[in-house]
Every structure is written in C-alpha cells, then in structure tokens.
Amino acid sequence: xxxxxxxxxxxxxxxxxxxxxxxxxxxxxxxxxxxxxxxxxxxxxxxxxxxxxxxxxxxxxxxxxxxxxxxxxxxxxxxxxxxxxxxxxxxxxxxxxxxxxxxxxxxxxxxxxxxxxxxxxxxxxxxxxxxxxxxxxxxxxxxxxxxxxxxxxxxxxxxxxxxxxxxxxxxxxxxxxxxxxxxxxxxxxxxxxxxxxxxxxxxxxxxxxxxxxxxxxxxxxxxxxxxxxxxxxxxxxxxxxxxxxxxxxxxxxxxxxxxxxxxxxxxxxxxxxxxxxxxxxxxxxxxxxxxxxxxxxxxxxxxxxxxxxxxxxxxxxxxxxxxxxxxxxxxxxxxxxxxxxxxxxxxxxxxxxxxxxxxxxxxxxxxxxxxxxxxxxxxxxxxxxxxxxxxxxxxxxxxxxxxxxxxxxxxxxxxxxxxxxxxxxxxxxxxxxxxxxxxxxxxxxxxxxxxxxxxxxxxxxxxxxxxxxxxxxxxxxxxxxxxxxxxxxxxxxxxxxxxxxxxxxxxxxxxxxxxxxxxxxxxxxxxxxxxxxxxxxxx
Numbered sequence: 001x002x003x004x005x006x007x008x009x010x011x012x013x014x015x016x017x018x019x020x021x022x023x024x025x026x027x028x029x030x031x032x033x034x035x036x037x038x039x040x041x042x043x044x045x046x047x048x049x050x051x052x053x054x055x056x057x058x059x060x061x062x063x064x065x066x067x068x069x070x071x072x073x074x075x076x077x078x079x080x081x082x083x084x085x086x087x088x089x090x091x092x093x094x095x096x097x098x099x100x101x102x103x104x105x106x107x108x109x110x111x112x113x114x115x116x117x118x119x120x121x122x123x124x125x126x127x128x129x130x131x132x133x134x135x136x137x138x139x140x141x142x143x144x145x146x147x148x149x150x151x152x153x154x155x156x157x158x159x160x161x162x163x164x165x166x167x168x169x170x171x172x173x174x175x176x177x178x179x180x181x182x183x184x185x186x187x188x189x190x191x192x193x194x195x196x197x198x199x200x201x202x203x204x205x206x207x208x209x210x211x212x213x214x215x216x217x218x219x220x221x222x223x224x225x226x227x228x229x230x231x232x233x234x235x236x237x238x239x240x241x242x243x244x245x246x247x248x249x250x251x252x253x254x255x256x257x258x259x260x261x262x263x264x265x266x267x268x269x270x271x272x273x274x275x276x277x278x279x280x281x282x283x284x285x286x287x288x289x290x291x292x293x294x295x296x297x298x299x300x301x302x303x304x305x306x307x308x309x310x311x312x313x314x315x316x317x318x319x320x321x322x323x324x325x326x327x328x329x330x331x332x333x334x335x336x337x338x339x340x341x342x343x344x345x346x347x348x349x350x351x352x353x354x355x356x357x358x359x360x361x362x363x364x365x366x367x368x369x370x371x372x373x374x375x376x377x378x379x380x381x382x383x384x385x386x387x388x389x390x391x392x393x394x395x396x397x398x399x400x401x402x403x404x405x406x407x408x409x410x411x412x413x414x415x416x417x418x419x420x421x422x423x424x425x426x427x428x429x430x431x432x433x434x435x436x437x438x439x440x441x442x443x444x445x446x447x448x449x450x451x452x453x454x455x456x457x458x459x460x461x462x463x464x465x466x467x468x469x470x471x472x473x474x475x476x477x478x479x480x481x482x483x484x485x486x487x488x489x490x491x492x493x494x495x496x497x498x499x500x501x502x503x504x505x506x507x508x509x510x511x512x513x514x515x516x517x518x519x520x521x522x523x524x525x526x527x528x529x530x531x532x533x534x535x536x537x538x539x
Contacts, residue, residue, distance in 0.1 A: 039307035042274055043216055043521040045289055049300050052215020053222065056295025060213060061222055063269050065229045067165060067206035070258050072233020072386075073240075074172055074199045077254045078140065078192070079382060080241035082133050084120045086112040102127040116246045123185045132185060136192050138483050143196020145479035151201025152472020153336065156465065160279075161209040162271040164201060164468075169262050171198030176255030180248040200479060203230070204471050207455055212272040212464070213292060216521055220405070223456030224397035227448075231393070234386035242379050273306075274464045278524055282306055308524045337473060340466050343526050345533050349461045350470055352510050354477040356409075357454060359507035361481030362488070363416055363500045364447035367440055369489050370496065388441065392449040404518040405457040409511040412453060416446030417504020424497035436497075443500065450507070460517035464524045 046052050089098075093105030101109055111121040119125060125132050147168070155164035175195040182188035211223045237254060244250045273292075276285035285306050293300045340346045368385065392412075399408055423439030426432040454474070462470040488496050523529040 037303050037305045040304050041308070041521065041524070042277065042285075042289070042306060045300075045304065045306065046213075046215040046292070047217075049298060049304070050289055050293040051296035051298055053218035054292075054296030054298075056292045057214050057218075057222075059295070060270060061210045061225075063265050064165075064206055064210035065226045066261060066265055067169060067202050068226050068229035069233030069236060070169060070172060070261060071199055071202045071206075072230045073237045073254045073257060074176065074195055074202075075140075075144075076234050076237050076382065077241070077250065078137060080237070080379075081119055081247040081250055082125075082136060083118050084126060084133075085117045088112055100126070113245055116248065118247050119185070119188060122247065123188075125185070132189075134486055136189055137486060139189055140192045140196040140199075141479045141482040143193040144200030145196075145476040145483070147197035147200030148204060148472040148475035148479060149200075149469075150197070150472075152204055152468040152470075152475070155201070155205050155208070155468040156275075160271050160275050161205055161212070161468070162266070162269060165205040165209060165269075166262065166266055168198040168201040168205060169258050169266070171195075172202065173255050173258035173262065176251055176258065180251040180255075200475065201472070204455075204468060204475050208459060208468050208471065209269065209272055211456070211459065212274045212522065213270070213288070216519055217401070219460075219522075220400045220456055220518070221397050223459065224393060224400055224452045226455070227393050227452035228390060231386045231389050235383050238379050238383045238386070274522065274524065277306055277308065278465050308528060336466065337469050339526065340462065340470055340473075343530070345530055346462055346466075346470070346526070349514065350473065352514055353454075353458050353461060353470070353474045356413075356507045356510050357458070357474040358477040358481045359503040359510075360413060360416075360447055360450045360454060361478035362485050363420070363443065363481075363504050363507075364451055365482040366485035366488055366496060366500050367420075367444045367447060369486055370440055385444070388444070389448040392445045393452055396449040396453050400453070400456075401518065404516050405453065405460070406511060406514055406516045409450065409453055409457060409514070410508045412446045412449040413504045413508035413511065414446075415504075416443045416450065417501045417506075417508065419443045419446065419501075420497045420504055421501030424494045424501060439497070443497075443504070446504070457514075457517065460520065460522065461514070463526055463529050464522060465526070467522075 040048070051057070087101050087109045089108060090110050091105075091108045094108035098104060111117060113121070115121045119136075120133060123129075123132075151159075151164045151168055155161050159167065172195065175191055175198065179188065179191040179195065182191055207223065207226055210226060211219050214222050236257075240253050241250055244253045270288050270291065271284075273285040273288040276282070276288065282305070286300075289306065290300055337350075340350050396408060396412065403411075419439045419442040423436045423443070426436040426439070455471070458471050458474045459467055488499050491499075520532075523532060
C-alpha cells in the first residue's frame with residue numbers, strides 16, 4: 001500500500017529548503033549566487049563610478065567658491081571706507097604745504113569730497129583720534145577670529161556646510177547695510193565686529209563645501225584655485241569704491257553681492273555628501289552622489305552603498321561588528337575640537353596648523369599693509385596687489401601634485417621669510433629703497449602661495465567629522481596674526497621685515513613635522529584615520 005503524505009507532512013516538506021545549508025553557512029554571510037551590496041567610501045565611489053572632477057564638480061565648485069569673493073569684499077572695504085582723504089585750504093591759518101590737518105585752525109580747511117567721503121572725515125579720526133582707525137581694523141579681524149570658530153563648529157554639526165554658508169552670507173548682507181546707517185563711531189565699530197563674525201566663517205564654509213565632492217587626485221588643485229575668487233573680490237571692491245566715493249554708499253554697494261549670492265547662487269549649491277554621511281543621512285548622501293554621476297555622464301551601479309571609511313575597514317577585517325564597535329561607530333559621527341585634542345593622531349596636527357597659520361597670516365597681512373602705505377593711487381594699488389597674488393596661486397597649484405603639500409608649504413614660507421630678512425638689511429634710501437620694495441613683493445608672492453596651500457593642506461589633515469572645526473581653529477589663529485600685523489608695521493624701520501622674516505622661517509620649520517597628504521583620501525572619522533595610520537586601510 002502506497003503511503004500517502006498527510007497534510008501536515010506535505011506543508012512541512014514545502015516549507016523546507018530544497019538545498020540544506022552547510023554547517024559553514026550562516027544567514028549573516030552571502031550565499032553563493034546572491035550579490036550583496038558593496039560598501040564604498042565617498043572617495044572610492046568618486047574614483048570608480050562618479051568621476052573625480054567632471055562637469056558637475058566644476059559647476060558646483062565655481063558656484064560655491066563665489067562666496068570667497070564676498071570675503072574679499074568685506075575684508076578690504078575698510079581700506080577705502082576708513083581712508084584719510086585729502087584736504088584743501090579755504091581760509092587764513094592754513095598753509096598750502098601742510099601735510100596734515102593737525103595744528104591747522106578750525107574752518108581754515110575742508111575735506112576733499114566732503115565729510116561723507118570716509119569715516120575719518122565723518123568723525124574726525126585724525127591726529128589724537130587716529131588710533132580709532134586701527135582699532136576698527138583690529139576689532140573686525142577679532143570678529144573674524146571668533147566667527148571662524150563658531151561657524152566652523154556649526155558647519156560640522158547641526159547646520160551643515162550649506163546651512164552655515166547661507167547664514168553667514170545673510171549676516172554679511174544685513175550688517176553691511178546696517179553699517180552704512182551707523183550714526184556714530186562706536187556703533188560703526190560694533191557693526192564691523194558683527195560683520196567680522198560672519199566674514200570669518202564665509203571662506204572656510206565655502207572652501208569645504210566646494211572641495212569635499214571632488215576626488216583626491218583633483219582636490220588639491222581645485223582647492224588652491226578657490227583663492228582666485230578671493231583676489232577677484234579684492235579687485236572688485238577697488239572698482240566699487242571708485243564708483244561710490246561716499247563711505248555709506250560704499251557699504252551698501254559692497255553688500256549687494258552677498259544678497260545676490262543668497263538669492264541667485266545658493267539654491268543651486270548642494271550640501272556636502274560627506275556631511276550627510278557622518279550625520280547618518282545615507283539616502284541623502286546617495287542622492288548627491290547620483291547627481292554627481294549623472295552630471296558627469298556616468299551611472300551608479302545598483303549594488304553599491306555609501307559607508308564610512310571605518311565601516312569599510314571593519315568589513316575588510318571582520319565580518320561582524322560587536323555591539324561595542326557599533327556603539328563606537330555611532331559616537332564617531334559627531335566631534336569637536338576637544339576630540340581633536342584627545343586623539344593622538346590629530347592633536348599634534350592641530351597645534352602645528354594653528355601656529356603655522358598664525359605665522360604666515362602675520363607675514364601676509366603685514367606685507368600687504370606695507371604695500372598700501374605706498375605713495376600711489378590707492379584704487380590702483382589695491383588692484384595691482386590683488387592681481388599680483390594670482391601668479392603665486394597658479395604656480396603653487398601647478399606644483400601641488402608634483403612636489404606634494406609638505407615640501408611646498410615649507411618652500412613658500414622659507415621663500416617669503418628669506419626675502420623679508422634680506423629686505424630688513426636694506427635702507428630706505430636711493431636704490432636700496434627700490435630693492436627693499438622688491439623684497440616685499442617677493443615676500444607677498446611667497447606668503448600668498450602659502451595662503452591657499454594651507455587651506456587645502458589643513459582640510460586634508462583632519463577627518464570629515466571635525467574638518468571645519470579644525471579649519472576654523474586654524475583660521476582663528478590666522479586672524480590673530482592679522483590683528484598683530486598692523487601693530488608690527490607701526491614699529492617702522494627694519495623691525496617689520498625682520499619679524500616677518502623670522503615668522504616665515506619658523507612656519508617652514510614647523511611644517512617639517514606635518515605628514516604628507518598627497519593622493520590620500522579624506523577620512524570620515526577618527527577611527528578611519530587611526531586605522532590608516534596603523535596600516536589597516538584596504539585599498
């Protein structure tokens with residue numbers, strides 16, 4: 001008699017797999033024939049599937065970098081707004097040969113262009129009140145120093161790169177326009193402080209937003225190119241100041257570009273996929289990566305997903321994560337400067353970056369201020385200085401991927417420092433005066449090359465989770481150097497060149513202790529960077 005299977009036994013057989021899994025197979029491991037999603041870091045995905053610097057990145061880079069021009073505008077507008085205008089005699093008690101209004105009788109002279117031509121003429125910031133002009137400059141850079149730290153942290157945390165950039169640009173526009181309405185000197189000083197707060201975050205937010213979607217082999221040259229926009233902003237303010245001779249009209253006119261940037265440009269700028277990833281917003285990060293691939297005429301395969309570098313490293317060494325490792329991964333998604341200091345890898349990098357940025361900024365701004373004091377047309381002088389920096393950007397950009405970051409950082413600082421020391425040995429008489437001026441130009445050339453190099457170098461030294469915070473700390477140190485620079489210039493004689501020369505040489509020496517970052521990936525977390533330091537990263 002044939003045994004007929006019962007209903008229960010039939011259902012049991014139907015639910016049983018046709019092929020029994022072997023003892024070595026687990027449900028946590030891929031079964032042969034079934035393709036599991038491949039985890040890739042952003043750099044790997046850019047290199048393998050999206051393109052490192054295609055049409056998408058070029059367009060996005062230009063749009064995001066336009067904010068650098070705004071920083072140049074708001075930084076250099078004070079040169080024209082706070083200038084001491086020429087005066088002319090209108091009565092007795094005024095000698096035509098007088099070089100200053102100090103000591104002249106009231107009513108015997110008047111400002112050329114009227115009292116509204118500059119803040120100096122508006123509030124009589126001459127003679128015993130002249131220090132107030134320098135005070136405004138120092139307060140502005142002090143605001144930049146504070147703002148760089150604040151917005152560097154916020155762009156790494158809650159606001160994101162694009163959110164922070166949006167806020168600082170709006171602040172630039174608002175406080176720039178309000179400055180034009182300042183009723184007295186002290187309100188003017190306060191508004192310049194607030195403008196500095198926003199200006200200090202503009203460049204670093206723009207820089208990181210523009211360069212993070214770019215692949216490692218193109219990121220260096222692209223990062224160096226952001227400073228063309230900064231120099232263009234300086235040149236632009238010279239033209240605006242030539243057209244608007246009233247300091248109040250000048251502040252309004254120089255604030256209009258910030259308004260246009262927020263309304264016409266920012267809507268077409270993407271948030272950084274790296275920031276999305278470290279904030280746990282993988283789907284939004286993948287949308288940006290898909291947009292990059294599509295914009296570059298490529299297509300992302302369906303079987304790849306984005307992952308943090310430490311997750312890729314863990315998958316290459318262990319098939320599973322312990323609960324403790326998963327918890328540590330989640331904790332790594334946020335960070336601050338305290339975490340930078342705690343990490344043995346990044347602690348020394350931060351201290352070196354801070355001091356190097358302080359030294360070079362003192363030299364750069366100090367030599368720039370010396371150039372402004374030349375007895376030439378102010379509008380033309382500022383324009384020439386801005387244009388003269390561009391060859392330095394070009395040369396350093398061409399050498400960046402050939403010599404590496406470290407040798408170039410050392411070379412540019414020593415180049416600037418050496419010419420400053422030579423200039424300190426020359427007098428201000430005859431041919432020596434011309435040679436000293438040429439030494440100053442060479443010093444500016446070297447320090448300008450250091451300026452844009454250090455931005456890309458510093459950004460590559462730290463993981464995404466604290467990149468803007470670390471870059472903000474370095475920028476704060478640079479702003480402190482900018483505050484110190486005019487004090488050194490006032491010393492006169494050979495002292496400025498001597499100090500600038502020593503600072504340039506010292507900055508180059510400190511750069512000897514930094515690691516090379518050429519063709520290295522931008523790490524996402526501290527653990528990913530630590531694994532790379534220990535040789536655990538799988539390429």
